[in-house]
Amino acid sequence: MATIVFWGKPGCLTNGEQQKLLRAAGHALEVRDLLTEAWTPAWLASFLDTRSPVASWFNSSAPKIKSGEVDPTAFSAEQALARLCAEPLLIRRPLLEIDGSLRLQGFDAARLQTWLPQAKSLPDGCSSATMEPCPTPSAEEGFT
Numbered sequence: 780m781a782t783i784v785f786w787g788k789p790g791c792l793t794n795g796e797q798q799k800l801l802r803a804a805g806h807a808l809e810v811r812d813l814l815t816e817a818w819t820p821a822w823l824a825s826f827l828d829t830r831s832p833v834a835s836w837f838n839s840s841a842p843k844i845k846s847g848e849v850d851p852t853a854f855s856a857e858q859a860l861a862r863l864c865a866e867p868l869l870i871r872r873p874l875l876e877i878d879g880s881l882r883l884q885g886f887d888a889a890r891l892q893t894w895l896p897q898a899k900s901l902p903d904g905c906s907s908a909t910m911e912p913c914p915t916p917s918a919e920e921g922f923t
Contacts, residue, residue, distance in 0.1 A: 780805040786813040786874040794873055797886045813874065814867045820860035826874045826882040833859045836884065838871045 783806050787794030801808055827836050834851035836859055843849040849869060854862060863870050875883045883890060 780807065781878050782807045782809070783878075784809045784811060784876040786811045786816060787872050788813055788868070791872070793886075797873060813870060813872055816867065818864040818867060818870075820857070820864055823864055823870070823874075824860055826876075826884045828884065829856065836863060836871060837869050841869050843869065 783801055785794075785798060785801070785808050787798070787810065789812055798808060798810065832852075833854050833856050837844060837849075837851035839845075839851075841849070843866070844851060849862075851859070871885055873884075873886055875881075875886075877883070
């Protein structure tokens, strides 16, 4: 089984379900907080599919995107990386590092078939019934 570093948002229901699937498949997870990581453009870019549209790097459920304050289609790749590093809540999650080498953005069951042969597809975005952003837990609650 693989060792997977999982960067997600604390309190995110969807990220919690994704972690459960990975653990159920027997993988060792090291869970990290996407929002407090010290991202650099080069490091973040190593997780992204730079052949895909820049807008796909953004979390469409982020409050600033849903409100229209941020338009992901308005950014060049360089501008997007700078903005995502400055505001990690805008990053589409999770970010995954598998066995220290393969880096991926999002939780696409088709791309993860090698590690999750029976995985159902889960959305990258918010799975809250109200579509309100999941609350960020206090430091004492931790992130699982």
